[in-house]
Amino acid sequence: MITLTERQSLILKAIVRDYTEGGNPVGSKSLVQELPIKVSSATIRNEMAHLEALGLIVKTHLSSGRIPSIKGYRYYVDHILKPEKVDSKDLKVIQHSLGGEFHKIDEIVAQSADILSQLTSYTTFTLRPELKHSRLSGFRLVPLGNHQVMAILVTNNGDVENQTFTIPNDLTGDELEPVVRFIDDQLIGLPLQDVLAKLQQEIPLKLSHYLQNPDGFLDIFGSVLSKAASERFYVGGKLNLFDYTTKQNPQEMRSLYSLLDQTDNLANVIGTPGQHIQVRIGNEITNDLLKDYSLITATYDVDQHGQGIIAVLGPTAMPYSRTIGLMGAFQRELARKLLEYYRYFDE
Amino acid sequence: MITLTERQSLILKAIVRDYTEGGNPVGSKSLVQELPIKVSSATIRNEMAHLEALGLIVKTHLSSGRIPSIKGYRYYVDHILKPEKVDSKDLKVIQHSLGGEFHKIDEIVAQSADILSQLTSYTTFTLRPELKHSRLSGFRLVPLGNHQVMAILVTNNGDVENQTFTIPNDLTGDELEPVVRFIDDQLIGLPLQDVLAKLQQEIPLKLSHYLQNPDGFLDIFGSVLSKAASERFYVGGKLNLFDYTTKQNPQEMRSLYSLLDQTDNLANVIGTPGQHIQVRIGNEITNDLLKDYSLITATYDVDQHGQGIIAVLGPTAMPYSRTIGLMGAFQRELARKLLEYYRYFDE
DNA sequence: TTTAGCACTTAACTTAATGGAGTGCTAACA
DNA sequence: TGTTAGCACTCCATTAAGTTAAGTGCTAAA
Known part of the structure; x- marks a missing residue:
């Protein structure tokens, strides 16, 4: 069990933030300016060496800045991250998109996948409450x-x-x-x-x-x-894959894209309703094609009508805080909308 | 109006064939060995200079081999190409795939798009007979x-x-x-x-x-x-795009892919039933995203039930002969199958 | 424990050198 | 007049070498 000092935690957090925002390895000098504490770059280098020894950050080459490792993201997600409060503008988008009149549960669930992918710029999956x-x-x-x-x-x-x-x-x-x-x-x-x-x-x-x-x-x-x-996942934002992919090779893109098209197979990857929110990073996902990405799944609960799933696939370097915040909002709004829908037939 | 000598025509044909098969610019020396006539490389160079003056072939740089220009493909398609006779194995695939029992016209038409894309390794579009x-x-x-x-x-x-x-x-x-x-x-x-x-x-x-x-x-x-x-095109082999694309940039791939997803918009690109078989090459296609590709459209005829379309999108450097041969077979088989289907309801 | 200073490493970029494929042109030949 | 051998020339692709900037680890002093 890893325990970090306050300062180490701040440094890891800053590295994760910088790297997910800028995409470049983070060096000690740039950290000096951003950290809320006053220490020299040498001190930060020492701390970074420590974080590296713990396996939380890695270098891309011998004299490069650091990027978070899978383990580093893991620690960040488990101990540092706080879900971001959803922007009121985003919340309005969600509520408005679910506010219309629907004639099918599947329409609501499919629509949710689309909106969530739009808000995150990633690829999303939704599953209706269990049949x-x-x-x-x-x-x-x-x-x-x-x-x-x-x-x-x-x-x-x-x-x-x-x-x-x-x-x-x-x-x-x-x-x-x-x-x-x-x-x-x-x-x-x-x-x-x-x-x-x-x-x-x-x-x-x-x-x-x-x-x-x-x-x-x-x-x-x-x-x-x-x-x-038959239970099937709806997929939203498949095209977003082109934006955040790490693959250069068109062949690999093809395999990946093809995976997302096999909607009946997705349960193997995404799983079944369970934990409230689960974050799987890189090779924690049980599918080799996705080993460079992160998958966040959330279960939503519609009372006696069972549970469904919403999931987001994105790069490992993603703004977890914002994404998880958005998913939380979706869990609530989607459950609410479905409950309203079901009530109509319970009369 | 361009007229080529027998020998020039042979050379153009060989350049088109070599380039579509190998993907590399074709030089005079390699042509010496392949041509059925006995001339030196210098003679071929002279002829090539002539073909270039006519705008039928171009160099990729000052001292490179030649590749066909759009105009060159055009001439090849209009005057040289003979549709390849369909392989009996391929014909069996077509007939078998259309042989099953269908409950909807759209199923037949969609299935056709899939099979044709499989046989060509390109992307295909099909439109049912006009409504x-x-x-x-x-x-x-x-x-x-x-x-x-x-x-x-x-x-x-x-x-x-x-x-x-x-x-x-x-x-x-x-x-x-x-x-x-x-x-x-x-x-x-x-x-x-x-x-x-x-x-x-x-x-x-x-x-x-x-x-x-x-x-x-x-x-x-x-x-x-x-x-x-509503008339809509069925699209087959979207994933094949990854194989034959010329785009390196994921962003361009995204635009292209997105175009193929807007099935209601495809009529603008592909057109309406008309000519028996039409080949559009490169910028002859009225859509900038497709200016590096070729689009072959064919109209099939189901007697008094109207006409439909099958189309193939592929690289400009494609084996036109084979593709057009396959499309001819599809025109016949699809029309036959649909006639059989319609007859069922005419009783 | 923190910090300044410094030698060292690496990626990324630029520049130069080399070899190979192919061309156009010229002059000789049938 | 059409064809061919020969040759100088061009350009791409690859390799090699040099330069710069960012960043590190380590040492010694505060």
């Missing part, structure tokens, strides 16, 4: 004429998922009616997860009483259901 | 409970567009029923364009006979309608 709290509240099959049927699934949270199918010739709309009634009787009110489980087991058997060949229908229902039950 | 040939064939409002209504619009081509709305408290599902009947009576069978036009003019007036306050409904109907009537 394990969603229950099936309705299922319809709407014949559209011309061999087409639309399947619609509704949850108690107001989520609507739909998909259009071309019906095989041996399956008419009329035949499907009793099946819909079967679903209504047996499955309405159950959590989506349970429905999904039953779909693998008892439903096919029971359904065969109603329908000669249930496969076609099961495909349709299963497909809409799994769409409704 | 002016689509007619409104059905409109539904499905109440989903809990203040929600789904509006569904169907066209004679089997296109289905839908959107979910939260209904204002002063608008109940029952009230909407006569309105749907009004739509069915008055608008079914009309081209979407006409419906859109009427929506601006006579409909609001007529509707006020049925409904106290038609604004809410008009918003809903207009919103779904304009979704259905």
